[in-house]
Amino acid sequence: WAETLLRQRKIAESLRDFDQILATHPAKSDLKRCGISLLAAGQYTEAEKFFSAITDSSASDPEAILDLAITKFHLGGPQTALATLDTTPPAARKGDYYLLRAQILDAEGKAQQAAENLTLGLRNSPTRADLYFQAALFLIQHGKYREVLQVLQQAVDRFPNSRQLLLTQAIAYGIVHQEWKSEKILGQIEGRWPEWGLAYMIHAIILVGLAKTGEAKPLLETAIALGIRSPLAYYDLALADMEGIPPDPESAYQAIQKSLQINPDDPYTQSLAGRIDNARKDYPNALVHLKKAIQLWPDMVEAHEALSASYRAMHQRDKSIAELKEVLRIKQHTQGAKGTSQPTQTGIKQLLFSVPAPRPSGIATEPQGAGTAQSDGDHSNGNERR
Numbered sequence: 001w002a003e004t005l006l007r008q009r010k011i012a013e014s015l016r017d018f019d020q021i022l023a024t025h026p027a028k029s030d031l032k033r034c035g036i037s038l039l040a041a042g043q044y045t046e047a048e049k050f051f052s053a054i055t056d057s058s059a060s061d062p063e064a065i066l067d068l069a070i071t072k073f074h075l076g077g078p079q080t081a082l083a084t085l086d087t088t089p090p091a092a093r094k095g096d097y098y099l100l101r102a103q104i105l106d107a108e109g110k111a112q113q114a115a116e117n118l119t120l121g122l123r124n125s126p127t128r129a130d131l132y133f134q135a136a137l138f139l140i141q142h143g144k145y146r147e148v149l150q151v152l153q154q155a156v157d158r159f160p161n162s163r164q165l166l167l168t169q170a171i172a173y174g175i176v177h178q179e180w181k182s183e184k185i186l187g188q189i190e191g192r193w194p195e196w197g198l199a200y201m202i203h204a205i206i207l208v209g210l211a212k213t214g215e216a217k218p219l220l221e222t223a224i225a226l227g228i229r230s231p232l233a234y235y236d237l238a239l240a241d242m243e244g245i246p247p248d249p250e251s252a253y254q255a256i257q258k259s260l261q262i263n264p265d266d267p268y269t270q271s272l273a274g275r276i277d278n279a280r281k282d283y284p285n286a287l288v289h290l291k292k293a294i295q296l297w298p299d300m301v302e303a304h305e306a307l308s309a310s311y312r313a314m315h316q317r318d319k320s321i322a323e324l325k326e327v328l329r330i331k332q333h334t335q336g337a338k339g340t341s342q343p344t345q346t347g348i349k350q351l352l353f354s355v356p357a358p359r360p361s362g363i364a365t366e367p368q369g370a371g372t373a374q375s376d377g378d379h380s381n382g383n384e385r386r
Contacts, residue, residue, distance in 0.1 A: 001017060002014045002015075002017035002018045002021065002034070002037075003037050005017065006037060006038075006041045006043075011041075011043070015043065015046055018034055018038065018046055018050075019046075021034055022034070022049055022050065022053065028054055028057070028061075031050045031051075031053050031054050032050070032054060032063075032064065032067075034050045035047045035050035035051045035054070035064075035067055035071075036067065038050065039067060039070065039071060042074075044071050044074040044075050045075065047067075047071045048068065048071045048072070048075060051064055051067045051068035051071055052068060054068075055068055055087075062088050062089070062092035062093075062094075062096075062097065063096075065084065065085065065087055065088050066085070066088075066096055066097065066100055066128075066131075068084055069081045069082075069084040069085035069100060069104070070100065072084045073104060073107070077107075078104045078105075078107040078108045079108070081104050082101070082104050082105070082108075085097065085100060085101060085104065094124045094125070094126075094127075095120075095121045095122065095123070095124035095125050095126035095127065095131075096121070096126050096127055096128050096131050097121070098117045098118070098120040098121030098124060099117075099118065099121035099122070099126050099128075099131040099132070099134070099135050100121075100131055100134075101117045101121075102114045102115070102117035102118035102121060102135065102138060103131075103134050103135075103138060105117060106138055106141075111142070114138070118135060118138065118139075121135065122135070122151060122154065127158075129155065129158075129159045129162045129164070129165055129358035130358045132151065132152075132154070132155035132158075132159070132165065132358075133155070133164060133165060133168060133358050135151055136148050136151050136152050136155070136168055136172065139151060140172070140175065145172070145175060145176050148172050149169075149172055149173070149176070152165065152168060152169040152172055153169070155169075156169055159358070162358050163189055163192070163193050163196060163199070164355055164356055164358045165358060166185055166188070166189050167185075167186075167189060167198070167199055167202065167355050168355055169185055170182045170185040170186050170189070170202070170203075170206075171202065171206075171355070173185070174206050174209075179206060179210060182206055183203070183206070183207075186199060186202070186203040186206075187203075190203070195226060196226070197222070197223040197224075197225075197226030197227055197228040198223070198228060198355070200219045200220070200222045200223035200226065200228075201219070201220065201223040201228050201230060201232070201233045202355075203216075203219050204216040204217075204219035204220040204223065204233075204236060204240075205232065205236055207219070208236050208239060208240065211243075213239065213240040213243045213244060214240070214244060214245075216236065216240050217237065217240040217241070217244070220233055220236055220237040220240065221237070224237070229262065230262075231258075231259040231260075231262040231263040231266065231269065232259075234255045234256065234258040234259035234262070235255075235256065235259045235266075235268065235269055235272065237252075237255040238252040238253075238255035238256040238259065238272060238276065239252075239272060241255060242272075242275070242276060242279065247279065249276055249279040249280045250280070252276045252279075253276050253277075253280060256269065256272055256273045256276055257273075260273060265296060266296070267292075267293040267294075267296040267297040267300050267303065268293075270289045270290070270292045270293035270296065270303075271289070271290060271293040271300060271302055271303040271306060273289040274286045274287075274288075274289035274290035274293060274303065274306050274307070274310070275302075275306045277289060277310075278306060278309055278310055278313065281313070283310050283313050283314050286306070286307075286310045287307070287310055290303050290306050290307040290310060291307070294307070299330045299333075301327055301330055301331065304323045304324075304326050304327045304330070305323070305324075305327055307323045308320045308321075308323035308324050308327070311323065
């Protein structure tokens with residue numbers, strides 16, 4: 001019941017029930033299950049109570065020490081976490097220990113030591129899907145794309161039923177521009193877990209990046225029908241409507257309004273809303289959105305270009321020319337600089353932030369067959385591009 005309340009976001013009620021469980025001095029297996037559920041929900045203070053109860057009664061339990069170290073990392077930072085992790089008995093320091101140690105050392109800025117521990121971890125056959133997942137993020141963060149594919153293949157071979165690892169592997173292939181492999185894996189995921197909206201959304205976003213908006217649109221509609229409420233999904237649906245043959249500005253308008261409701265402070269969303277208003281000949285509203293986009297990002301080329309078009313349609317020639325001059329200034333200012341082209345609405349690497357980490361154990365994230373929009377992968381708070 002406490003887990004059910006967590007999924008329903010009834011946090012205070014859930015924590016009261018977890019406290020009641022702890023007061024009954026439950027068995028070690030129940031302590032572990034409660035701790036993992038709380039850790040996955042981000043309730044670190046409460047999770048610490050359960051993992052500490054395990055280690056207090058069995059100080060040599062290496063898996064409980066790992067979970068407690070993860071909790072300590074969130075509560076007190078890397079130094080506290082490392083001190084906890086290093087209470088693991090030397091004989092029990094295997095692959096999982098080294099993978100977690102690599103993450104903590106990386107957070108401390110000790111890249112070389114982190115890399116050494118990562119290598120040790122992968123050589124010693126880690127047993128936890130969540131630590132493989134974090135190792136993959138570590139490698140991607142440091143641009144080691146060949147290594148990340150090897151790690152993910154090792155992880156998928158060991159955990160063939162982890163949809164999170166498979167989805168991460170699909171994204172990784174997209175990062176190295178092997179999109180055909182991404183699409184193959186995503187098709188397999190959709191066949192095995194047809195109720196998981198997140199997979200359809202990420203598949204669609206990869207297709208949009210390949211300018212296959214016609215193929216992306218039905219996938220986005222499926223993701224939304226399955227409960228995904230990410231502003232990115234609505235943004236890409238609006239983009240697919242605008243780039244369809246023929247374009248459909250009215251449908252695009254409906255989609256972009258939903259994206260704006262969730263995340264009004266995103267310059268890409270505001271800019272696309274302005275372009276859609278231009279297509280609908282609603283120039284006053286286009287000005288509002290495009291000026292907002294420029295306020296959020298003064299050097300956004302596409303917003304200045306669309307604003308110039310708005311002024312031109314309103315017969316304000318001087319303002320239209322001024323915006324084109326601003327575009328020229330921005331392009332000249334960035335000429336010759338590394339990465340002169342402006343970033344797209346979302347880089348494929350950023351899709352990784354929408355993938356939920358696998359659970360630390362075999363406990364399911366939600367009941368079998370339950371919807372996944374809230375409990376397993378729709379972290380739709382408007383921060384996909386963090």
